[in-house]
Amino acid sequence: MKRIRTPLTEKDILSLKAGDEVLLSGEIYTSRDQAHKRMLKKIPLNIKQAVIYYCGPTKTPPGKIIGSCGPTTSSRMDAFTPLLLKRGLKAMIGKGRRSEEVKQAIKKYKAVYFLAYAGCGALISKYVQKARPVAYADLGPEAIYRLEVKDFPLIVGIDAKGRSIYG
Amino acid sequence: MKIINSAEIIKVVADLCLKANCNLRLDILRKLKAAYKTEKNPKAKNALAAIIENARIAAKEKLAICQDTGLPIVFIELGQDIRITGDLKQAVLQGIEQGYKKGNFRESIISDPVARGKSNYRGAVIHTDIVKGDKLKITVLPKGFGCENKSQFKMLNPTAGEGQVKEFIIQAVKSAGPDACPPYVVGVGIGGSSDYAGFLAKAALLKNVNAKRSKLERDLEKEISKLNIGPMGLGGKITCLAVRVESFPTHIAGLPVAVNISCHALRSASAIL
Numbered sequence: 556m557k558r559i560r561t562p563l564t565e566k567d568i569l570s571l572k573a574g575d576e577v578l579l580s581g582e583i584y585t586s587r588d589q590a591h592k593r594m595l596k597k598i599p600l601n602i603k604q605a606v607i608y609y610c611g612p613t614k615t616p617p618g619k620i621i622g623s624c625g626p627t628t629s630s631r632m633d634a635f636t637p638l639l640l641k642r643g644l645k646a647m648i649g650k651g652r653r654s655e656e657v658k659q660a661i662k663k664y665k666a667v668y669f670l671a672y673a674g675c676g677a678l679i680s681k682y683v684q685k686a687r688p689v690a691y692a693d694l695g696p697e698a699i700y701r702l703e704v705k706d707f708p709l710i711v712g713i714d715a716k717g718r719s720i721y722g
Numbered sequence: 723m724k725i726i727n728s729a730e731i732i733k734v735v736a737d738l739c740l741k742a743n744c745n746l747r748l749d750i751l752r753k754l755k756a757a758y759k760t761e762k763n764p765k766a767k768n769a770l771a772a773i774i775e776n777a778r779i780a781a782k783e784k785l786a787i788c789q790d791t792g793l794p795i796v797f798i799e800l801g802q803d804i805r806i807t808g809d810l811k812q813a814v815l816q817g818i819e820q821g822y823k824k825g826n827f828r829e830s831i832i833s834d835p836v837a838r839g840k841s842n843y844r845g846a847v848i849h850t851d852i853v854k855g856d857k858l859k860i861t862v863l864p865k866g867f868g869c870e871n872k873s874q875f876k877m878l879n880p881t882a883g884e885g886q887v888k889e890f891i892i893q894a895v896k897s898a899g900p901d902a903c904p905p906y907v908v909g910v911g912i913g914g915s916s917d918y919a920g921f922l923a924k925a926a927l928l929k930n931v932n933a934k935r936s937k938l939e940r941d942l943e944k945e946i947s948k949l950n951i952g953p954m955g956l957g958g959k960i961t962c963l964a965v966r967v968e969s970f971p972t973h974i975a976g977l978p979v980a981v982n983i984s985c986h987a988l989r990s991a992s993a994i995l
Binding site: 574576589610611612613614615616617619622623624625627628630650651652670672673674675676677678680681693694695696697708710720721 | 765768769772773775776777779780783784785786787788789790791825826827828829830838840841866868871899900901902903954955956985986987
């Protein structure tokens with residue numbers, strides 16, 4: 556299986572095809588509904604080449620790095636995504652389908668959309684080596700967390716040519 | 723008359739929240755393992771393996787099966803010969819708050835659905851039924867909202883017949899597609915009133931998925947498997963683990979049908995006091 560590391564280069568991204576299974580390592584940021592809504596006004600992180608993971612983890616149990624942290628439904632973020640891609644966002648991780656607009660924006664800005672194993676939050680917590688909130692702490696589980704992941708198993712959902720695993 | 727102290731109810735509900743969120747239902751796990759054996763599509767098989775491994779880790783490490791620890795749906799069957807000291811409803815809500823806090827589960831409840839604001843552990847949908855006898859049965863079903871968002875409801879014409887009922891249910895699963903964590907358990911409520919059909923669809927999710935199923939349920943399972951959605955939407959035969967239907971008498975002028983889709987992480991736990 557192919558291993559890739561953040562920050563993702565254009566070469567990395569262009570080498571990925573919808574349906575490919577990859578292991579991702581490096582820095583990613585969690586962000587979901589309310590954080591996306593706020594980012595319309597101001598983006599509180601360096602979005603250039605960033606990877607966003609649609610995830611709202613549970614609280615962190617004592618002695619753990621993070622709690623259960625699987626992907627949430629990506630389509631709820633569709634309305635906010637083209638703008639973030641325009642600003643330099645390079646990859647998204649979530650579950651399920653994306654809108655036609657998002658697909659076109661992924662193609663235009665040479666980005667990629669990954670699927671994570673959905674409903675497997677306990678398992679996914681094992682790939683997280685570091686986690687800390689970096690913005691919107693008042694949003695609780697919807698705050699933006701910076702995660703350091705190692706060999707996070709993903710499937711390419713939509714590649715930079717706009718091809719989707721769901722057809 | 724049997725007396726139950728509300729303090730005991732708090733404790734029982736807290737334990738049920740922990741159990742339901744960290745231990746996948748055995749009937750679901752059994753079904754997933756059988757699905758893993760029969761699935762041929764390699765990607766779908768990997769997804770099923772991940773789901774089964776996730777359940778193992780969650781139980782072993784007392785982690786939530788899914789980060790979406792849901793909106794707690796509580797079903798209470800209250801024996802009419804019981805007297806409860808204290809406040810039953812408050813006891814249930816307190817039990818939920820305690821259990822969710824102890825499990826380090828997610829604060830997924832919003833007090834004001836429109837203004838939103840800060841999320842918390844305070845809130846649950848409680849269905850209470852008064853039954854014969856002196857037993858109190860409490861069931862907690864933490865319902866994740868990725869799949870709850872795919873619920874559908876329709877008032878069909880009374881002349882619609884089985885064909886249109888099936889068609890509506892199948893299109894609901896089709897429209898959920900790969901988004902709501904398939905393989906699904908499809909809960910269906912047929913009959914009653916608009917509100918009651920919705921309740922029945924949710925209650926149908928409490929039925930054992932391995933128990934004997936009706937012809938309607940079997941037919942629907944067969945049709946749904948042809949949708950080729952598969953685990954995580956990666957294709958294959960295993961689009962739903964089971965279809966469970968609850969029916970109820972209705973009015974001559976209507977035919978309410980509600981569909982409540984559950985993700986593969988269908989969680990619930992019960993206790994009898």
